[in-house]
Amino acid sequence: MRAGIIGATGYTGVELVKIIARHSHLELSVITSESYAGKPFSEIYPLMQGVCDMILVENDLEEVSKKADVFFLCLPHKTAMESAKFLYEKGKIVIDLSADFRIKDKNIYEEVYGTDHTASHLLEKAVYGQAEIYTKEIQKTSLIAGAGCYPTSIITPLYPLLESGLIDDNSFIIADSKSGVSGAGRKPSLTNIFCEANEDLKPYGIFSHRHNSEIDFILSEAQKNTHVIFTPHLLPVNRGILSTIYFKTKAGKDELENTIKEKYKGRYFVRIKNTIPAIRYVANTNFIDIAVYKKDDTAIIVSAIDNLLKGASGQAVQCFNIMQNIEETTGLI
Amino acid sequence: MRAGIIGATGYTGVELVKIIARHSHLELSVITSESYAGKPFSEIYPLMQGVCDMILVENDLEEVSKKADVFFLCLPHKTAMESAKFLYEKGKIVIDLSADFRIKDKNIYEEVYGTDHTASHLLEKAVYGQAEIYTKEIQKTSLIAGAGCYPTSIITPLYPLLESGLIDDNSFIIADSKSGVSGAGRKPSLTNIFCEANEDLKPYGIFSHRHNSEIDFILSEAQKNTHVIFTPHLLPVNRGILSTIYFKTKAGKDELENTIKEKYKGRYFVRIKNTIPAIRYVANTNFIDIAVYKKDDTAIIVSAIDNLLKGASGQAVQCFNIMQNIEETTGLI
Amino acid sequence: MRAGIIGATGYTGVELVKIIARHSHLELSVITSESYAGKPFSEIYPLMQGVCDMILVENDLEEVSKKADVFFLCLPHKTAMESAKFLYEKGKIVIDLSADFRIKDKNIYEEVYGTDHTASHLLEKAVYGQAEIYTKEIQKTSLIAGAGCYPTSIITPLYPLLESGLIDDNSFIIADSKSGVSGAGRKPSLTNIFCEANEDLKPYGIFSHRHNSEIDFILSEAQKNTHVIFTPHLLPVNRGILSTIYFKTKAGKDELENTIKEKYKGRYFVRIKNTIPAIRYVANTNFIDIAVYKKDDTAIIVSAIDNLLKGASGQAVQCFNIMQNIEETTGLI
Amino acid sequence: MRAGIIGATGYTGVELVKIIARHSHLELSVITSESYAGKPFSEIYPLMQGVCDMILVENDLEEVSKKADVFFLCLPHKTAMESAKFLYEKGKIVIDLSADFRIKDKNIYEEVYGTDHTASHLLEKAVYGQAEIYTKEIQKTSLIAGAGCYPTSIITPLYPLLESGLIDDNSFIIADSKSGVSGAGRKPSLTNIFCEANEDLKPYGIFSHRHNSEIDFILSEAQKNTHVIFTPHLLPVNRGILSTIYFKTKAGKDELENTIKEKYKGRYFVRIKNTIPAIRYVANTNFIDIAVYKKDDTAIIVSAIDNLLKGASGQAVQCFNIMQNIEETTGLI
Incomplete structure (x- = not known):
């Protein structure tokens, strides 16, 4: 074709x-x-x-x-x-x-x-x-x-959990995301020149990034009125996104993990990890790596993708x- | 001397x-x-x-x-x-x-x-x-x-807010922190060699970093039983820590900001910013930069320090x- | 197999x-x-x-x-x-x-x-x-x-020129090479930890790198008694080698270029460029990029490879x- | 004032x-x-x-x-x-x-x-x-x-040697220089954006950089008709220049070194090193570090400066x- x-x-x-x-x-x-x-x-x-x-x-x-x-x-x-x-x-x-x-x-x-x-x-x-x-x-x-790139990293792990009603308060989910500079595109600007991005980290679009609407819109198809508090950060690497996601839940680590596994059973590019995801494990691949952590009533999900490939x-x-x-x-x- | x-x-x-x-x-x-x-x-x-x-x-x-x-x-x-x-x-x-x-x-x-x-x-x-x-x-x-380095970046902005009782649930404060590699010290290991840290970002010590106890102990002096959910990340820069902190509050942006300003009035090294803090603005200095954001009932505080200096x-x-x-x-x- | x-x-x-x-x-x-x-x-x-x-x-x-x-x-x-x-x-x-x-x-x-x-x-x-x-x-x-990695970047362009006797003094060829940190291997040491290699460049093994003998030995098969003055540098990138090679010659740019082209005619992985080679153009590939420059009686050859692939x-x-x-x-x- | x-x-x-x-x-x-x-x-x-x-x-x-x-x-x-x-x-x-x-x-x-x-x-x-x-x-x-920044790194070590007539052929001195991206200024362009400069190294201005004329002009004040073959490279660090300089000489290492030492006796910012200079040893300082190496009839001088300070x-x-x-x-x- x-x-x-x-x-x-x-x-x-x-x-x-x-x-x-x-x-x-x-x-x-x-x-x-x-x-x-x-x-x-x-x-x-x-x-x-x-x-x-x-x-x-x-x-x-x-x-x-x-x-x-x-x-x-x-x-x-x-x-x-x-x-x-x-x-x-x-x-x-x-x-x-x-x-x-x-x-x-x-x-x-x-x-x-x-x-x-x-x-x-x-x-x-x-x-x-x-x-x-x-x-x-x-x-x-x-x-x-x-x-979208950020949305892929956030929606993929959260969708099945929301669908199953496992998140306590679906309007207080926090997604702290970090993206490589290629996410800012190839057009030169003061934001993406080397000396301003290298040896740095900074958040941007706090409470106002356009991808937030996309994330909320799609996740609300899993569970109505879902709202994610999403903060993107500009990270001094060429490619990759890592999202650290926090929410309250009564479900245990196994239930959360199994719900995600079940949803993506047999899907090659979704890897549920028992080690900590990192950008370098997914860079230059189409994988999304996901890991689930739980303590007391708080769950943390870490996901990682290559923003230009899976994203x-x-x-x-x-x-x-x-x-x-x-x-x-x-x-x- | x-x-x-x-x-x-x-x-x-x-x-x-x-x-x-x-x-x-x-x-x-x-x-x-x-x-x-x-x-x-x-x-x-x-x-x-x-x-x-x-x-x-x-x-x-x-x-x-x-x-x-x-x-x-x-x-x-x-x-x-x-x-x-x-x-x-x-x-x-x-x-x-x-x-x-x-x-x-x-x-x-x-x-x-x-x-x-x-x-x-x-x-x-x-x-x-x-x-x-x-x-x-x-x-x-x-x-x-x-x-400690991470604690300095988290305790400095939160202490006055807890002292003033401005945080709704002081056992569900999230601190997503990112630190340069010098924080791992100068002893060579697979974690801190160039090719494993460069072009990467990964969290570590999820729910278990020792600094979490320090943070909770000190902040509990401001308000009893404070607990922060703290996730450090290894960032591919030499120096600097940026913490993105999330909590629920009824207080407005101004009240939060003024409470911090009041506490640190006249102190040279604490800068309350009206622009977004970034690691490169504090690297090689003893400053801590702090900014406050608020939307609906969620506050976000961003703080940045040089981990080897202010930290x-x-x-x-x-x-x-x-x-x-x-x-x-x-x-x- | x-x-x-x-x-x-x-x-x-x-x-x-x-x-x-x-x-x-x-x-x-x-x-x-x-x-x-x-x-x-x-x-x-x-x-x-x-x-x-x-x-x-x-x-x-x-x-x-x-x-x-x-x-x-x-x-x-x-x-x-x-x-x-x-x-x-x-x-x-x-x-x-x-x-x-x-x-x-x-x-x-x-x-x-x-x-x-x-x-x-x-x-x-x-x-x-x-x-x-x-x-x-x-x-x-x-x-x-x-x-070897460095030798590949140096031998590939020089071999045909020496074979054809186009280099004036084959005991005064200078190869100034820069290699990514993966060339130092995965064993942690003070040389390859992030904070010592990042934001740095330094030569090493001046006049004494083992690859020098390999380079001289192989190039002497093209023309007897060839000696290259070879200086490797540790470069803050994960992968890639760029060599800048200097020698005196009476041959023109075209003759030099054509001699190399002729030698590698039909070979997919050797690219003779009319633009300046760079590490990022060959990283993650098996290509060797080569370009020839000439002024007065001096020729400069720039070559680039991925040290872990072509190297x-x-x-x-x-x-x-x-x-x-x-x-x-x-x-x- | x-x-x-x-x-x-x-x-x-x-x-x-x-x-x-x-x-x-x-x-x-x-x-x-x-x-x-x-x-x-x-x-x-x-x-x-x-x-x-x-x-x-x-x-x-x-x-x-x-x-x-x-x-x-x-x-x-x-x-x-x-x-x-x-x-x-x-x-x-x-x-x-x-x-x-x-x-x-x-x-x-x-x-x-x-x-x-x-x-x-x-x-x-x-x-x-x-x-x-x-x-x-x-x-x-x-x-x-x-x-100029490059000229400072090249002229400082070579001037006294030329003045003393210690370089065999003062029209075939090679200076292979590598500069951090701040040397390209703060104006955004495709050359200096992060994703095009990071994880890369490339030469530019081969045989044609403007600083070459400055270098030749000043060094010719030390010895007439001096010509340096100067190749700058863009290096993925914020600041610093390292120059690796090659020439033929009959003088021994000690004579070369002492000539430079004598010239700059008592000058705080010129450091003649017995270890290899590196960019990170001079970054954020006004020092120029210089080391001399000699084998057979070839001398190598390595110099390093911060391009924004000493440069x-x-x-x-x-x-x-x-x-x-x-x-x-x-x-x-």
Whole structure:
């Protein structure tokens, strides 16, 4: 199947190029870029010389749409929804890595992202791309709203627990998350230059990060009115997210652990650990590592992912694999 | 005044050497080391060549005690208590950077540290070395139990709030802390080698870190039976601790902030920020930066310190300054 | 074909495990460790959980030899030669990643490594494992002396130039090399702990690094009496080597570049670049990137490799592929 | 004496602010910024809260010139020469950290920097700010051309050797230099963002870096027609430069070392080492560490500095101290 990547030169784009290069069911047929059209991909990413020297083309969707069957959209929100609509209506499979179709409530979306949703009729068609939770829905759709990176690390362990009613107060769950700098994208700014991020750690978006709405929206599908107090931190590593999650519960460690295990039974990329998860154990993989701790009435869950793989491009391809009914690990190990 | 450092070649030792070198009231007169006795300090720390080339001597306390008036002890716990006792009983000023005199309840100490306390009669004489909270007591003592690094970052903002009864449930306060690798000391191990710590983040000591007892013990002096759920993380930076603290409260942001401000009024090293604290804003300084956030009934406090300065050697000298009734910033700016 | 790894828990071992896991012609059948025998590999490397949970066994060569057809030796020098001899004489294919069979002159070896060579009769059978230079010899041997990491980065570009007599003074070639900390191995020491390596750069082994003899020995096969002035530096990154090489030459940039290109024509893993090589362009790949610069009578060559892949485990498998007459990229892309 | 900093918000600016804050003969009286005028300095650098909360003002030189006696210029080249001229002609002491007055040959300057020199009549008044070489000239001038960072690390050890004619071929000296990312300034670009610089090393400006002309120009004052082959590399650390320098010589190690020692006898900030220099031994100090190695007819010199201190702001203040005939270490230790 021919694959296209719209907006291929960001960090999620290059990961997709790498995955597709070794994917037995996908052939990369078109890659686009606003800034670098006309240049070979390997000029932007010299590490790809000899692996992908394909020329980047402009984002002319009419033209581009002829060249592939499945499209991965690596675009900023708002731009993404327009491209998704166009391609979806051409009958293409669309896997959108932006936030545009993640929150199915148009009003919440518009408030959080401060923009009109101009393709809101597609919200009900889109399936949230957490691959292990929405597996059945993914099999039937051709529009994926790729799950956010922070949300993947938080939703995956909490969803089954909320579903089972094991969390005492589902409006006082704390998720203290730490993300590598690639999460801030490739656009230079004072926040992501080396000397300002190196040898540092700082929280940001306290009480106000957009992913909080996504987390709450999806987790409320497991248990109504769930609210997570979510604090992201910028961590001086290239890639990876670690979330430390705290809540009160009457359930024991085993019950919590078994509930998660049961939910994800047989799923290759979810690893329930009996040792402490760490970013370096999941970096450059599509795994999510989860461990459960309990003392008195407090539970701590630690989860770790690679923000660009399980948190973006890896899970996007995993969703594609599920959709195509092929081995979900194809191209990902 | 002549100053000695017992166990001078660890990371807290070298910071003390640097501070004393520019301290107008202290002159370094003796430095000891078990492993490096006979060598110049600058051979162990080449950065100190020309600054401190003093020869390290053995830990022969009888001999060493003659050579200084104030002693900073940078020793492992247990060894520290013996040395502290010896020097204290010789009439020396003792500033112990170990954990041996921090918890004044002998039983708790012995349980947490798994060893007998052989100088427990000094526990009541020792003053906990959080310089801004125990200022008056510090002025009157000659035995300081230097405050722990993590505890300093957590106790400093929480103490006044607990004292004022502003925290709803003082047994469900969450402190998610991240520390640079120097906190693990200079002894090589699989935990602190570069390739295992770099590009990584991981929690450790979940529900079981020794500093948790120290935090709870001291904060219970502000409000009885306080319990903090404390999770330390190993962060790939050389120095610095950032703690993100969560609790429920009916108080507003202003009340919380003002309570802390009032407590530390006029104290140079406590900065209440209206921007987000970060490790790089306090690294290589003796400051503690604190910011308060509030939404619905949840408060978040972010604090940051340099673990080797405000969290160890800097605060130790600050205590000495207070004790001597000189400017508390002497040698520290 | 069944593959065994002797000494599997170092950094080259884990890379071999990863490569073999995706190699279509190799199946991992036995892994050994002196320190961790009896434990699952994924306990030592939690990132491998679900990928390789095989139990490590002791280095009992008699037993182990029955379990595989090809053996990769990740052992310290001296120990390696004994194991290589044993396995080779059992008719096994042996790919030794130590230095024991790289220098074919027993006397030089013994002087440089300060130990007797107790398998010196095998020196003439062993082929130096720079895969693109010794291709024909590799096809015919069953004993590979895996090329050193620094040497690979220096020999690969210089060999063809020396062969063609393009370097003016082959006893005054300067190779200023910088290596990531994984090159120092996984054994904790004051050199490789985080706080001593991070935020630092320092040379070591000036005029005296063992790899210098290997470099000179191999390059002297291209042109007699070649001597490289080689200075390694410890670089605060996990993996990668970059070498900046300087020499005088009358040849122009094109002639130098074309000579290298011609030598490695059709070889996938050698990339002659027209942009500046960098460690991040080759990290986690088996590529060697090379670029040539010329001004007046001075040439500068910059080369970059991943020290654990092209500089060790990747090239070892590449040699195996060549030996087996299969696609040389198998398992490596 | 009142000190002003023009362009105070870059990395050299903040170092100057820190130094002046503890300098007994200087009082910071005015700081300017094009981008941040009207804001307190500590808003741009939160680490300075409580240390320097002075308000930044616009670069209105007429106004600004009234407010200080000595001016440190942290401006891009070209802009710097205009400001220097204005302030110098007002009778101010001017210490310019740009490249504008370093190369006294107008033609070379104009070729290298691609711009007219509009204050070339001041070239002969300006003194090159390598503090240990041009000490006497510095004492008599009121216009300093602050030495470049790379040049300081290379010129300091080589100058006395060239002066003494100890280098065999002074047109084939190789300086392989590695600099921390702060050398690239604080302006965000694809080169200096975290994910592109971290876990990497790459050379740049091969055969073409502007500092090469500065190095050659100054060293040719020691010995005519000196030419250094200079290759800078971008190193993933915040601060520091290490240069590894190679040349042929008939002189022995002792002669080389003694020549350097003799030249810098009694100078606090030059340390001739008998151990290997490293970036972490000089970071956050004004020292330059130098070590000499010799084998056969090749010498290797390793030097290390902090690029922002000895390579910029520290040496600038050192020059000021010399000029004022006060202790040269004032404010710098």
